[in-house]
Amino acid sequence: MRYLVPAVILLLSACATAPETETPMPTLPVTPSTHVYSSVLGLTSAxxxxxxxxxxxxxxxxVGLKMQFRRPQCIFDAYLYPPPSGQGVTRVAHSDARLPSGADTDQAACIxxxxxxx
Incomplete structure (x- = not known):
C-alpha cells in the first residue's frame, strides 16, 4: 500500500501535457474609436x-472609467480615458449602445x- 500512492502520482503525471506558451499581445495606445457617437466624444464624466x-x-x-446608462429601450456604455500623456481629465474615447437583448443598436437613438x- 505504501508504494501505491507514489505509483499513482507517477502514472498521473505521465498523462499531463506540457503547458502552452502564450504569445504576448502587443500593447496598443488608447485612441478615440471611430464608433463613438460624436455628441459624446470628448465629454468628461461631469x-x-x-x-x-x-x-x-x-x-x-x-486608468479608464466605464459609465453605463440603462433604460428599458437600450443600454449605453461610455468609456473614458485620460489623454495619451496620462495627465489630465478623463474623457469619452469609446462608446457602445445595445438593446437589452445584447444586440447592437444605434447610439444616437439610444442617447x-x-x-x-x-
Whole structure:
C-alpha cells in the first residue's frame, strides 16, 4: 500500500501535457474609436452626467472609467480615458449602445431615449 500512492502520482503525471506558451499581445495606445457617437466624444464624466443623468453603473478599468446608462429601450456604455500623456481629465474615447437583448443598436437613438427619460 505504501508504494501505491507514489505509483499513482507517477502514472498521473505521465498523462499531463506540457503547458502552452502564450504569445504576448502587443500593447496598443488608447485612441478615440471611430464608433463613438460624436455628441459624446470628448465629454468628461461631469458633462456626460449633465447630459444623460446619473449612470446606473460606474466601473474603474485600469486608468479608464466605464459609465453605463440603462433604460428599458437600450443600454449605453461610455468609456473614458485620460489623454495619451496620462495627465489630465478623463474623457469619452469609446462608446457602445445595445438593446437589452445584447444586440447592437444605434447610439444616437439610444442617447435620445436616455435623454428623454431623465
Amino acid at each position: 458633462e456626460l452626467i449633465a447630459q444623460l443623468g446619473s449612470p446606473a453603473l460606474q466601473v474603474r478599468e485600469g 435620445s431615449a436616455i435623454r428623454a427619460t431623465r
